[in-house]
Amino acid sequence: MSISLRKANTRLPPEVNRVVYVRNLPFNITSEEMYDIFGKYGAIRQIRIGVNKDTRGTAFVVYEDIYDAKNAVDHLSGFNVANRYLIVLYYQQAKMTKKVDHKKKEEDLTKMQEKYGVSTKDK
Numbered sequence: 001m002s003i004s005l006r007k008a009n010t011r012l013p014p015e016v017n018r019v020v021y022v023r024n025l026p027f028n029i030t031s032e033e034m035y036d037i038f039g040k041y042g043a044i045r046q047i048r049i050g051v052n053k054d055t056r057g058t059a060f061v062v063y064e065d066i067y068d069a070k071n072a073v074d075h076l077s078g079f080n081v082a083n084r085y086l087i088v089l090y091y092q093q094a095k096m097t098k099k100v101d102h103k104k105k106e107e108d109l110t111k112m113q114e115k116y117g118v119s120t121k122d123k
Helices: 002-007 031-041 066-076 093-116
Strands: 019-023 044-049 059-063 087-090
Touching (some): 019 066, 031 066
Antiparallel strands (some): 019 059, 019 087
16 A cells, blocks of 8 residues: 555655554563554564653654555554553654653642742641
């Protein structure tokens, strides 16, 4: 299917890229299982599975070709793996950094509150 997309010289939306962000994965999924599921849609350069407390159940899949990534997102969104429905999205750097910035701002606010003895709880 990816060959027909290339021949038609299809213009892809701007959010489409080679990196796919996957959420709602089973915590015990192996990298071999990930390669089996996502490898059906094209050559994979890299898979990174979240192992920390806040990244478990997520993964990044990097395809060699942008059309393979598009094919995977189109076909695997809502795919059932171990009674969990996958959420497959294109990785967007801006959205990821916003989450990090928000956490940092919250940490800075907490430090400032502690420093100046300000409490957010009503007494």
